[in-house]
Amino acid sequence: MSRLSEQLASGQFVVTAEIAPPKGTNLTPALADVKKFAGITAVNVTDNQGANMRLSSLALAAQLQQAGTETILQLTCRDRNRMALQSDLLGAAAFGIENLLLLSGDHSKFGDHPDARPVFDLDSVQLLDMTAGLMAGVNMVGKPLNGVPSFFPGAAVNPAAEPFELMFQKVSKKIDSGARFFQTQSIFDREALERFMSAMAPLGVPVIAGVLLIRSAKMARFLNDNIPGVQVPEALIERFERATDPMAEGIEVAREAVAWARESCQGVHLMTLGHEDKIPAILA
Amino acid sequence: MIISELKPFEELQQALSEFDKPFLIGCAACATACKSGGEEEVFKLQEWLATQDKDVTGSVVIDEACHIMRASRDLRQHKNAVQDADVLVVLACGSGIQSISSTTEKRVVGGLNSMFLGNVRRFGHYEEMCSLCGDCILNETAGICPVTTCAKGLLNGPCGGMEDGHCEIDAEIECAWRLIYERLQSQKRQGVFARRVPPKNWSHRRKPGRFRLQDGKR
Numbered sequence: 001m002s003r004l005s006e007q008l009a010s011g012q013f014v015v016t017a018e019i020a021p022p023k024g025t026n027l028t029p030a031l032a033d034v035k036k037f038a039g040i041t042a043v044n045v046t047d048n049q050g051a052n053m054r055l056s057s058l059a060l061a062a063q064l065q066q067a068g069t070e071t072i073l074q075l076t077c078r079d080r081n082r083m084a085l086q087s088d089l090l091g092a093a094a095f096g097i098e099n100l101l102l103l104s105g106d107h108s109k110f111g112d113h114p115d116a117r118p119v120f121d122l123d124s125v126q127l128l129d130m131t132a133g134l135m136a137g138v139n140m141v142g143k144p145l146n147g148v149p150s151f152f153p154g155a156a157v158n159p160a161a162e163p164f165e166l167m168f169q170k171v172s173k174k175i176d177s178g179a180r181f182f183q184t185q186s187i188f189d190r191e192a193l194e195r196f197m198s199a200m201a202p203l204g205v206p207v208i209a210g211v212l213l214i215r216s217a218k219m220a221r222f223l224n225d226n227i228p229g230v231q232v233p234e235a236l237i238e239r240f241e242r243a244t245d246p247m248a249e250g251i252e253v254a255r256e257a258v259a260w261a262r263e264s265c266q267g268v269h270l271m272t273l274g275h276e277d278k279i280p281a282i283l284a
Numbered sequence: 285m286i287i288s289e290l291k292p293f294e295e296l297q298q299a300l301s302e303f304d305k306p307f308l309i310g311c312a313a314c315a316t317a318c319k320s321g322g323e324e325e326v327f328k329l330q331e332w333l334a335t336q337d338k339d340v341t342g343s344v345v346i347d348e349a350c351h352i353m354r355a356s357r358d359l360r361q362h363k364n365a366v367q368d369a370d371v372l373v374v375l376a377c378g379s380g381i382q383s384i385s386s387t388t389e390k391r392v393v394g395g396l397n398s399m400f401l402g403n404v405r406r407f408g409h410y411e412e413m414c415s416l417c418g419d420c421i422l423n424e425t426a427g428i429c430p431v432t433t434c435a436k437g438l439l440n441g442p443c444g445g446m447e448d449g450h451c452e453i454d455a456e457i458e459c460a461w462r463l464i465y466e467r468l469q470s471q472k473r474q475g476v477f478a479r480r481v482p483p484k485n486w487s488h489r490r491k492p493g494r495f496r497l498q499d500g501k502r
Contacts, residue, residue, distance in 0.1 A: 077436075078436075082483060103444075104436060104438060104443045104444070105436075106445065106452070107435055107436060107445070107452060107453045109435075109453050110452075110453075118436065120436045120437050120438065121483070121484075121486070122483050123436070123438040123439055123440050123443075124440075124443075125439075125440035125441075125480055125481075126439070126440070126480075126481075126482065126483045129480065129482075130483075140483070156444055157444070158444045158446075161442075161444070161446055161447075162448060162449060163449065163462065163465065165465075166441065166442060166461060166462060166465045167441075167442065167446075169441055169477055170440060170441035170442065173440050173441065173480050176480060177480060185444055228443075228444065228445030228447070228452035229444040229445050229446070229447065229452065231447060
């Protein structure tokens, strides 16, 4: 049982953070950075995030896990067909990785290899189904596994997506396919979060709300233009424009989001993008 | 129809640099309709080749360049001009180019890039709606293909990149899953949303595709 699954099961408010593998083989900074995550339940290891090529998330997650840091391995369908996804999941289990965040993945168009052929042999629902199959001891074609993995599979959601019912039918499918927790896209709208959480309540699947540390109006606009599914509201951007200390404003904005999450969600996922030293201030 | 476009002139210049006497071949089907390889485009190419000091031996617009035997027959009617040529320049889709290259010993230079199987929105506006996957679920998706019109070909609903019902790769494009959802709603049925769609059987799309009617019948 992973610590994440235990803490969620016991109703503890969990805190997750994330780390990106290096754009090369130098793991030293990542292994040092992770020490800043002391007290955090688990660390997401991103998978070629934003479709930018980096060292494999599995390799870094394995190293972190062996160094005693609990990880949530992110795995996308963009870069692997169904065989590679199964192989990587079995490999992850061999390294003691249990927590998974199973994603479709941002389109390759957004990243540093826009000419790459995106795979999407499976979608995130099918990836969850396949993972449930592996946990039940069979691969996608029904062949028994020699050694069965034990995972705690999670999925992603954008609680503010519209149309709501269209977004939510996929959430239901993900739960039917074995999603045991959700991590959300960054939340900026309390009402949208509350509406989502009231729809989630009867389903009993924990939600870890995404909280992004925005450092400036410029960064907010960059996110809106370049990161799929992130829509920082104009009113919030204006707050950053007025702020004399935008970083302090960003921490305050993140603290507000954490407070909303404490009211209705089962945890927060902090995206501090290199400013992990601000985590204590955001949680305080 | 197959949507195609003329290759850049620089690329054609390079491909034709070792030849002096081209024979030009267009196609009266798709390449004519999307104005990449009809009479007009063959004529324009001929004019351009003249400026490149090439001596065009002749030209033909074949009825359907993708029909291997008919293409070969149409070419035979221009036997002398073809014989005089040192290269056949084909303004047809990749299928058409290969009909020609499979029926002649001559060098063949394709002049077009083939893009997709396209619908015509209006003159000059083409949209890909079908990607010939061999495993059609249109009856469940209210006649809107997610395999093709969702940028990721997702089968179980929209991705997290949907913003205000539009696609993450192009804000001008409406999310295919939003369109499917709205049309199914207006038809008062659940359609594809009634089930978790299993992984697609891509073996239907194994390349190269082959299909034969038995005695001309199914």
